[in-house]
Amino acid sequence: MTKRILALPGDGIGPEITRQACRVLEACRDEGLDIDIEEAPVGGAEIDRSGVPLAPETLEKAKSADAILLGAVGGPKWDTMPDISKRPEKGLLALRKELNLFGNLRPALLYPQLVEASSLKPEVVSGLDIMIVRELTGGIYFGQPRGRETREDGTRYGYNTYIYDEHEIRRIGRVAFEMAQKRGKKLCSVDKANVLEVTILWRDIMNELAPEYPDVELSHMYVDNAAMQLVRAPKQFDVIVTGNMFGDILSDAAAMLTGSIGMLPSASLNEHGQGMFEPCHGSAPDIAGQGLANPLATILSVAMMLRYSLNEADMAARIEQAVGAVLDQNLRTADIAYTGTRQVTTEEMGDAVLTAFNAA
Amino acid sequence: MTKRILALPGDGIGPEITRQACRVLEACRDEGLDIDIEEAPVGGAEIDRSGVPLAPETLEKAKSADAILLGAVGGPKWDTMPDISKRPEKGLLALRKELNLFGNLRPALLYPQLVEASSLKPEVVSGLDIMIVRELTGGIYFGQPRGRETREDGTRYGYNTYIYDEHEIRRIGRVAFEMAQKRGKKLCSVDKANVLEVTILWRDIMNELAPEYPDVELSHMYVDNAAMQLVRAPKQFDVIVTGNMFGDILSDAAAMLTGSIGMLPSASLNEHGQGMFEPCHGSAPDIAGQGLANPLATILSVAMMLRYSLNEADMAARIEQAVGAVLDQNLRTADIAYTGTRQVTTEEMGDAVLTAFNAA
Ligand SMILES: [Mg+2]
Ligand SMILES: [Mg+2]
Numbered sequence: 001m002t003k004r005i006l007a008l009p010g011d012g013i014g015p016e017i018t019r020q021a022c023r024v025l026e027a028c029r030d031e032g033l034d035i036d037i038e039e040a041p042v043g044g045a046e047i048d049r050s051g052v053p054l055a056p057e058t059l060e061k062a063k064s065a066d067a068i069l070l071g072a073v074g075g076p077k078w079d080t081m082p083d084i085s086k087r088p089e090k091g092l093l094a095l096r097k098e099l100n101l102f103g104n105l106r107p108a109l110l111y112p113q114l115v116e117a118s119s120l121k122p123e124v125v126s127g128l129d130i131m132i133v134r135e136l137t138g139g140i141y142f143g144q145p146r147g148r149e150t151r152e153d154g155t156r157y158g159y160n161t162y163i164y165d166e167h168e169i170r171r172i173g174r175v176a177f178e179m180a181q182k183r184g185k186k187l188c189s190v191d192k193a194n195v196l197e198v199t200i201l202w203r204d205i206m207n208e209l210a211p212e213y214p215d216v217e218l219s220h221m222y223v224d225n226a227a228m229q230l231v232r233a234p235k236q237f238d239v240i241v242t243g244n245m246f247g248d249i250l251s252d253a254a255a256m257l258t259g260s261i262g263m264l265p266s267a268s269l270n271e272h273g274q275g276m277f278e279p280c281h282g283s284a285p286d287i288a289g290q291g292l293a294n295p296l297a298t299i300l301s302v303a304m305m306l307r308y309s310l311n312e313a314d315m316a317a318r319i320e321q322a323v324g325a326v327l328d329q330n331l332r333t334a335d336i337a338y339t340g341t342r343q344v345t346t347e348e349m350g351d352a353v354l355t356a357f358n359a360a
Numbered sequence: 361m362t363k364r365i366l367a368l369p370g371d372g373i374g375p376e377i378t379r380q381a382c383r384v385l386e387a388c389r390d391e392g393l394d395i396d397i398e399e400a401p402v403g404g405a406e407i408d409r410s411g412v413p414l415a416p417e418t419l420e421k422a423k424s425a426d427a428i429l430l431g432a433v434g435g436p437k438w439d440t441m442p443d444i445s446k447r448p449e450k451g452l453l454a455l456r457k458e459l460n461l462f463g464n465l466r467p468a469l470l471y472p473q474l475v476e477a478s479s480l481k482p483e484v485v486s487g488l489d490i491m492i493v494r495e496l497t498g499g500i501y502f503g504q505p506r507g508r509e510t511r512e513d514g515t516r517y518g519y520n521t522y523i524y525d526e527h528e529i530r531r532i533g534r535v536a537f538e539m540a541q542k543r544g545k546k547l548c549s550v551d552k553a554n555v556l557e558v559t560i561l562w563r564d565i566m567n568e569l570a571p572e573y574p575d576v577e578l579s580h581m582y583v584d585n586a587a588m589q590l591v592r593a594p595k596q597f598d599v600i601v602t603g604n605m606f607g608d609i610l611s612d613a614a615a616m617l618t619g620s621i622g623m624l625p626s627a628s629l630n631e632h633g634q635g636m637f638e639p640c641h642g643s644a645p646d647i648a649g650q651g652l653a654n655p656l657a658t659i660l661s662v663a664m665m666l667r668y669s670l671n672e673a674d675m676a677a678r679i680e681q682a683v684g685a686v687l688d689q690n691l692r693t694a695d696i697a698y699t700g701t702r703q704v705t706t707e708e709m710g711d712a713v714l715t716a717f718n719a720a
Binding site for chain 1: 434439444447449453479480481484500501503506507508511515516517518519520521522523524525526527552554555556557558559560561562583584585587588589590591592593605608609610612613615616617619621
C-alpha cells in the first residue's frame with residue numbers, strides 16, 4: 001500500500017532544506033519505495049496565510065499521513081506576537097499533541113570527519129553516540145492550569161504546571177528501555193527527584209519498569225548534574241530518558257557537543273509508529289534563502305523516517321552511507337566548513353548526496 | 361560591631377573543606393577583622409542527630425548571623441528517605457527561603473593556571489568569566505500546589521507549580537542589572553517565553569527594568585539555546601540572569617566548562633546584604649574523610665562573604681590573590697592535579713593558602 005508522506009517546509013531555511021530532503025525521498029521512490037509526497041505550509045508561513053500556525057486541513061492531512069517531514073518554524077517576524085497561542089512554535093506543539101507523538105528520539109552523534117567542529121577536546125567527544133529519549137507531549141509545556149494574571153493588589157504573576165501521570169511516564173520509559181536494548185544497554189533517567197515531586201514519580205516508574213528489562217542497566221541522575229556530565233564526560237552516556245522540558249535543554253546541549261547541529265536529525269513517534277521527522281536545528285532566518293543552510297540533518301531525518309515509520313532500514317542505511325560519503329569527499333556547507341574542505345551550497349550538497357545514494 | 365559568622369559544615373566532604381575555610385576566616389580575624397565564628401550541624405548530619413535537616417535553633421542562629429558559611433549537604437545515606445520534606449537538601453532550601461536569600465551569584469571563572477582542566481578547547485574557554493545570577497527563593501522549586509496523588513481510577517500522578525510574580529522577578533532583575541554595571545555591561549536574561557507563560561512575564565519585567573540601566577545591554581535567550589551557547593561559545597556571556605530551576609541547570613553547566621568545579625564559590629544574598637556562602641560542588645561522599653577534597657571553592661566563598669556581606673573588599677582580594685599564588689606554586693588537590701603539578705591534601709592546601717595570605 002502506498003505510504004503517505006506530508007512535507008511541512010515551514011519558515012526560514014525550512015523550505016530550502018526540506019527541498020533537498022524531498023529530492024532524496026523522490027530518489028527512494030525511484031528505487032521502488034511506494035510513497036506519495038504532499039506539501040503544506042506550517043508555522044509563520046501559515047500565520048501569514050491564514051492567521052494560525054497550523055490550519056485544520058493540514059492537521060487532518062498530518063493525521064492521515066504515515067510520516068511527516070518537517071523543516072523548521074519560527075523567526076523574529078513572529079516573536080513579538082502578543083497571543084502566545086498563535087506563535088509558529090504552537091503549530092509544532094499542536095502537531096505533537098494531536099498526533100500523540102510522545103516519543104522524541106534525539107541522537108547526538110559525532111561524525112569522525114567532523115570531530116574538529118566540536119568546541120570540546122577531541123578525546124572528550126570522539127566516538128560520541130548518545131540517544132536522548134525525550135517525552136514530548138506532556139510535562140510543563142502542556143500542563144494546566146497556566147497563564148498570566150493580576151492579583152487584587154495589582155501584582156502581575158505567571159504560572160505553569162509541571163505534571164505527569166504514571167501512564168505517560170511508563171510509555172516513554174518503555175521506548176527508552178527498548179532503545180537501550182538495541183544499543184549499549186545503558187539507560188540513564190534524568191530527573192530532579194530531590195526537589196520536584198513530579199519527578200519522584202518519574203523515578204519510581206522507571207524503577208518499576210527496570211525488572212522487565214534485566215539486560216538494561218538503569219541509573220538515575222539529577223538534571224543539573226546531567227548538564228554538568230554532558231560537558232565533562234559525555235561518552236559515559238548511552239541512552240538518556242527524561243521529561244519534555246529537561247529533554248529540550250539537555251538534547252540541545254548534547255547536540256551542540258558535536259559542534260555540528262546542522263548534522264542532527266530527530267524523530268517524534270506515537271504508539272502506532274506514525275512519526276514526525278525534523279532536523280534539530282532551527283529555522284535560522286538570518287541565513288535563509290542564501291544557499292548557506294546545511295540540508296544534511298533534514299536528509300538524515302528522512303533516514304530516521306525510513307527506519308522508524310516506514311520499516312525500510314536498508315534504505316535508511318543507504319542514505320546514511322551517502323551522507324558519510326559526501327563528508328569523506330570533503331564537501332561541506334558553510335556551518336561545517338574549515339580549511340582544507342570544499343564549501344558547497346545547500347543544493348550542491350543535495351546533489352552530492354543524491355549522486356552518492358544512486359551510486360550505492 | 362562584631363560580625364557574627366555561622367559555619368554549617370554539613371555532610372560528606374563538607375566538614376573538612378569548611379575547616380580550611382574557617383582557618384582563613386580566623387586568619388582574617390587575626391588581621392583585625394572583627395568577627396565571631398560559631399558552628400552548627402545541618403543536612404544529613406542534623407537528620408542523624410534530631411530527625412530534621414535544619415534544627416529550629418540553627419535557623420535562629422542563621423537569622424541573627426551576618427553571614428553563613430556552608431560546606432555541603434546530602435549523600436546516598438539519605439537519598440532514599442521516603443519523606444522528601446526531611447531530606448538534607450530541604451535544610452538548604454529552608455535556609456534560603458527563611459532568610460529570603462533570593463539572589464544567587466554563581467561565578468564561572470577559569471583560572472589561567474587550570475585551563476587544561478577544561479573538557480573544552482583552550483581557545484573556547486581561556487579567559488572565561490561569567491556571572492550567573494539565579495533567583496533562588498521562588499519558581500518551581502517552591503511553587504504551590506505540589507505533590508503526588510492518585511486519581512479515582514487508581515492512576516498515580518505528580519505535579520509542581522512554576523510561579524513568579526513581578527516583585528520577585530524585579531528584585532532579582534535589579535541584582536543582575538547592577539552586577540552587569542560593575543562588570544562588562546552585558547546582561548542576558550534566559551527564559552522559555554515561547555512556551556511558558558510564567559517566563560513571558562519574566563521577559564516583560566526585564567524589558568521594563570532595562571530603561572533604568574541604559575548603560576547595560578539587555579538580551580534574551582531561550583533556555584535550550586542558552587544551554588547550547590554555553591557549550592558552543594561561552595565567552596559571549598558576561599552576566600546571565602534566570603529563574604531558580606533554569607539557573608540550577610545552567611550554572612552547573614557553566615561551572616563545569618571550567619573543568620574545575622572544586623574552584624568555584626557562590627553567594628546567596630537577601631535585600632539586607634545578609635548572605636550564605638558555599639562552594640558550587642556537592643558533598644562528594646565517595647571521597648569524604650580522605651584528604652582528597654579541594655577546599656579552594658569554600659575558601660573563595662569566604663572571599664565572596666567578605667566582599668558581599670562584610671564590606672571587606674580588600675581582605676577578599678587578599679584571599680583571592682593567595683589562592684592564585686598557591687596555583688602558581690603548582691600545588692593541586694587531586695581533582696585538579698595533572699602531570700607536572702604537586703598533589704597536596706585538603707589540609708596542605710589550606711596551609712599553603714594561609715601561608716600566602718599571611719605573606720601578602
Ligand atoms: Mg529545543
Ligand atoms: Mg545544582
